[in-house]
Amino acid sequence: MELQGTVKKITDIQTFASGFQKRELILMTQEQYPQPISIEFLQDKISLLDNVSEGQDVKVGINIRGREWTSPQNEVKYFNSITGWRIEKLPAGTAQNEPTQATQNEPVANTPAASDDNPFRDDEDDDLPF
Secondary structure, eight states, X not given: OEEEXXXXXXXXXXXXXXXXXXXXXXXXXXXXXXXXXXXXEEGGGGGGGGXXXXXXXXXXXXEEXXXXXXXXXXXXXXXXXXXXXXXXXXXXTHHHHOTTSOOTTOOOTTOOOOOSOOTTTTOOOOOOOO
16 A cells, blocks of 8 residues: 655654664645554664655555554453555655645635526425425
8 A cells, every 4th residue: 555645754763672663754644634644664664764854745655554452451452553664755746736635725626616506396206304
């Protein structure tokens, strides 16, 4: 899968006692209701973020992972994570111009003008109670 948008934030590398490392990228989608998506880059993939900076438009190859966890009280919980494995810089403004990702300020094209005509006025089979 792929996500496309603008880099909002890149976190510092987190190193855990086991030697495991991760770094997160916050990607702001460019659609009617933009979403900040947290994408984790793990182990050797954290170096992919070295050449990316905040404000750049990017396309990120992702995997969605899920896991199950049982608490000490024996409650089962489920968690999801989004893991990045590839990142591609896009030319400036590309994320906003993607046709499948409309922005809030984008005018709606080919919208018919409002009309006072009721297209259902001649329907006699109206069985609605109101």
